[in-house]
Amino acid sequence: MSKKWQAIALVAFFVLALLVPTVIRADYTLQVLFRVFLFAALGLAWNLVGGYTGQLSLGHAAYFGAGAYGLALFSKAGVPPWIAILLSVVLAMLFALLIGSVSFRLRGPYFALATIAFAEVLRLVAKNLPDVTGGDVGTQVPLLFTRSSTVWFYEAGVVLTAAVLATTVWIVRSRLGYYLMAIREDQDTAMSVGVNATRYKLTALLISSAFTAVGGAFYASLFLYIVPDQVLSMDISSEVAIVAMLGGAGTLVGPLVGSIILESAAEIFKNIFQEAHLLIYGVLIMLVVLFLPEGIVGTLVQKLRIFKSPPPAPFAASPPAEIHAEPERAAIHE
């Protein structure tokens, strides 16, 4: 498919997605679809850091929670909800600045573990400061849409997903995108030709955190009530990362595909298998890892490429990944 047709297909997809509520009006279905698009947006936002820049963040709950708690607490202080979302985006970006400036000095698994630790510290602080956050009892969140709210939440989810996707396309085609991918492929080489790795990694994280915070605010507002163990939990961080990695980290539509498959599968499993749904979900993750090890979209793109073009010359084959001190990321571009 040429670039032009890809663009047309994506625009058509989002137009159709916006029109879904004219056909489906059931609250339950729209809520499930909202979740699909919400996690697509979160996965796409994560993909900027985890996929294109190759920095495995497992602490995106920090920004998600900043969005959720930001909306709740700023509104409580009398700020109108939409302004509160803007403020909570700023809050999430401040967190990103702090987390990034410490963690980005670390590489590989150290970075992943540092991001987990930051998110966990935030969760524990939110739990242990009941005067500010309501602690374990939780706090109320204002409703963003007062009339036919489920429809509007769904539409907001679609728009957010489209916005992150458009931002991703813009970044990938810009100079920033090339810097980010150069950092992913080999940070030392990128730095040796003058790429300021820390600065560009931080830029990617700031953009990612802003979108994640908006997603967190939407999520919180739909639920009306939040507790730290829900919006700041490791579960959120890993779900966001899983959606993107399963779909294909570093591919444009991977997180979208991952979210459609995983979130709808999760919902179906919940209805069919009830208590065993996480077990089946785990099996699904394992099967994808075993049989599509570059993610769903990543592996498909690779297969198509092999199908289309003659096999690469033997010397072009990349050396085993772990000869380098820093494990190489698979190079998947679209």
Place this chain on the structure above:
Amino acid sequence: MHFLYSALQAILNGILTGSLYALIGMGMALIFGVMRIVNFAHGAFLMLGMYATYTMFLKSGLNPYISFLVAGLFLFGFGYLVFMGLLRPIRGHTDFMDILMTMGLSLILIDGVQLVFGADYHQINIPLLSKNIHFGSQISLNAPWLVSFAIALVCALLLYYVVMHTMFGRAARAVAQNRYSAPLVGINVNRVQGIAFGIGAAAAGIAGGLLLPVFYLYPEVGNQFKLKSFVMVVLGGMGSIQGAAVAGVVLGVVESLTSLYWGNEWALAVDFIIFLLVLSLRPNGLFGSQRV
């Protein structure tokens, strides 16, 4: 004087808890050192060890201080099979995939156990539980914790001996240093990695068995220990098993003192703050960067 005694008591309790942390952390460090896998199923392995010990206690009244060995053996075999069946096929792909795989495995194990045993909290009752051993008039230590401490100490020393002084240990350290040169000197990398993964899982399983008498049991019990084992591995210098052991004891003492002065709810937060401080000030860990 009372102030001193309560601090001393907290430090001693911390050392007892820390010895179990140390065992868990050493298992994680071995896995990370030899395979560079951040094992997100480590907590689930510990939980399996607890449930295995629990089942043996329920069905045949076997004392946990004997049956923890069976749990360890079981986890060793299980870990070996997990590595050979699930992790070996994806070696050479990105480390994202190792993390996804162990996360998926963890979900399956936790939910599977929940299906079989239910989500309820359980605790076992053995006569030893109510015994306290007094040292002077102010200090007293709970007997089961002391027994767990002694066994964990022996296991940790044994693990150290295996890694530092046996043929397997030498092979494992060689693989940790360079897995592409190791086969050139005749090391079967897959087998060494499988055994190392099995031993790592067994360490978690044994710690689980030893925790059973003094802790409560529920399917997600492993998660907190998983997070702590990440902290220990980084504190100890990624992949250094001695470092992880020392870090485990340090963590136990710090938690115990935090609970005494600030309250229990801050203990885990302090763990993570220390972790972040060490990561940003000394990314090679508190004790240098030797591997395995």
